[in-house]
Amino acid sequence: MAGISRRHLLGGMAAGLAAGYGLPAAANAPARSLVPPARGGGPAVRALGPAAVPAEDLIEAAKLGGEVGYVVADARTGLVLEARQGNRPMPPASTLKVITSLYALEHLGAGYRFPTRLIATGPVAGGKVQGDLILAGGGDPTLSTDDLGDMAAALKSRGITGVTGRFRVWGGALPHLEAIDESQPEWLGYNPAVSGLNLNFNRVNFVWKRAGKGYEVGMDARAERFAPPVYSARVSLAERDLPVFSYRRGKVEEWTVATKALGKGGSRWLPVRRPELYAGDVFQTLARAQGIPLPAPEVAAAVPAGAVLVERASAELPVILRDMMKFSTNMTAEAVGMAASARRGVASHVGSAREMAAWLGKRTGAKARFADHSGLAGASRISPEEMVRALVALGPRSGIRALMKEFAFRDEAGRKLKQSPVTVEAKTGTLNFVSTLVGYVRAPEGTDLAFAIFTGDVARRDSIPDSQKENAPGVGAWVKRSKRLQQQLIERWAAVYGA
Structure with missing residues (x-):
């Protein structure tokens, strides 16, 4: 379903007055130099010109x-x-x-950069990590599927072919937040979870298209170069008018969508509430494509000591x-x-x-x-x-x-x-x-x-x-x-x- 159109990954709610030309920063000024306005927003400190519209x-x-x-x-x-x-x-x-x-x-x-690391808890022998492999987040809010794909390729370039232990994910670099604002509707893509391991702004891409008399639906973690399917979240159709979306948090994040709300086809970003497992799910697929089979991801309570095999730094x-x-x-x-x-x-x-x-x-x-x-x-x-x-x-x-x-x-x-x-x-x-x-x-x-x-x-x-x-x-x-x-x-x- 790679050809289905989608909203831009970085799309936001911002809109505004208009664009300018970029200027150097103003000179330094005292921290408390503002003249307080009169209570109730009284007269201006400086008189207005006669031509100004009030x-x-x-x-x-x-x-x-x-x-x-x-x-x-x-x-x-x-x-x-x-x-x-x-x-x-x-x-x-x-x-x-x-x-x-x-x-x-x-x-x-x-100059600060957010790190994301692949850590081995044991030595590498015969191409295999003798212990666990940890995908450890450093709080990077910009980590994408493409970045994880590059990390999987870098792991392969080191001669890694598998692990003898577990594949774990860690997001404890930042406190976990289920939703930015819990008063907002749960289906809004701009109100996802936040943790120390984030992916695609913690949004999963819900896609649908006509298939016979019904629809073919799915979820992927689409970026510019990679669009792996997602298994940590799934969606099904419901014959109802409202609500358009419903959500249930479990081992797998479950979404249902009202069939009557769908047109011929399209896509929409939905929020992720378990970002560490989402990132681990996607990395497991990308690593498998590199010939590195990994077990299902498990959440680590703390980042263990070990050798850093791959590190990806964010932009400054x-x-x-x-x-x-x-x-x-x-x-x-x-x-x-x-x-x-x-x-x-x-x-x-x-x-x-x-x-x-x-x-x-x-x-x-x-x-x-x-x-x-x-x-x-x-x-x-x-x-x-x-x-x-x-x-x-x-x-x-x-x-x-x-x-x-x-x-x-x-x-x-x-x-x-x-x-x-x-x-x-x-x-x-x-x-x-x-x-x-x-x-x-x-x-x-x-x-x-x-x-x-x-x-x-x-x-x-x-x-x-x-x-x-x-x-x-x-x-x-x-x-x-x-x-x-x-x-x-x-x-x-x-x-x-x-x-």
């Missing part, structure tokens, strides 16, 4: 409901130029990944973070955030999110509350003022601006403009009835601005039933209006403060 008019025209808060400041000095509800804590959505990136860069370092951390920002991959954010907290002695997901908030408070004075590292959980809160303070105080030294997505402005019809006098590097965030944007602006005269725009109708978001959370009615139009407002505010700031 921000309140733009906000009223957007008809978003809920709350709209923003802060824009001089990126070099931190001087607040304008604020509205700037000190109001709001859900950051995926813009929380900016804080997670700052946190990871400070604690892991820009900034490359991982740049892709995370571009595609807004939640699993990457959780893995790098927990890896950073592990350096601080924290060994749980909840504890890691709290530790990241405490670290931000010590570095910038923020009183943020984080429920995760990706922004998927709607319970996280940070104010626009606190976000801008982080951009000004911590951004330049970390080089975070160069990791943000480059955007281009759009015209009234939604078409990308080929040229714009204003350049923007930013990170978007989108949840149901929450749309956020934070980053940097360079205005025509060279003025550098740092900004955060948070829009959210939390009450409307909370009222959505589970069956509608994936495609909630009205969300698309609401997000479109929010993003239009975000662009209008940036254009306004460039005109007023760019001189």
Whole structure:
């Protein structure tokens, strides 16, 4: 079924204002230089020009409901130029990944690489490992089936033909997380498990196509070069209307899908809840293709001592973070955030999110509350003022601006403009009835601005039933209006403060 179309492996929920051109990081600025806005988002620190469209008019025209808060400041000095509800804590959505990136860069370092190893617990004799073979994860959030295929080939190149003991998998480098946000529907591919051994962003590819009067279905671990079948998860059809998907966790992850929901054919990524066994399952198939038969994988409680036969290192951390920002991959954010907290002695997901908030408070004075590292959980809160303070105080030294997505402005019809006098590097965030944007602006005269725009109708978001959370009615139009407002505010700031 290799010819069936699929969604891109790195596809995410991010969408945004538009792309720019990449600028050097701003100069260092004091950590506490921001001028606090007046309570309730009072008057701007600097008077508006007469030609500027009042921000309140733009906000009223957007008809978003809920709350709209923003802060824009001089990126070099931190001087607040304008604020509205700037000190109001709001859900950051995926813009929380900016804080997670700052946190990871400070604690892991820009040169950090996540290792994945094949370890032998005994010597090699006659081509066979005299003992167990361990696939040991180091927390790499980007490990793919192709990477495991290369590791299997490297094992063969060392003359390995088998093992006398067990084949075990270890994911204890990071705390295991069953799902990033347990309040989300269980079938959402952007809400998988996280552990120290991850594969394909802990998603399995469900494929289906017409076969006579029914369907042929299956699951694979598709990447660019390899697409092995998966045995640690399986899917069957159910004659029902709803729910479209059901899940049962057991020795094998069991999915059922409503036949009436399928068309002629297609594919969809579903989340994996037992990532270590998933990775072991896939590696066993790839090793067998190299002439190395292995027993069924077993989970190791601890990584045993032994000789490293093969080691694969991830890309350096900034490359991982740049892709995370571009595609807004939640699993990457959780893995790098927990890896950073592990350096601080924290060994749980909840504890890691709290530790990241405490670290931000010590570095910038923020009183943020984080429920995760990706922004998927709607319970996280940070104010626009606190976000801008982080951009000004911590951004330049970390080089975070160069990791943000480059955007281009759009015209009234939604078409990308080929040229714009204003350049923007930013990170978007989108949840149901929450749309956020934070980053940097360079205005025509060279003025550098740092900004955060948070829009959210939390009450409307909370009222959505589970069956509608994936495609909630009205969300698309609401997000479109929010993003239009975000662009209008940036254009306004460039005109007023760019001189």
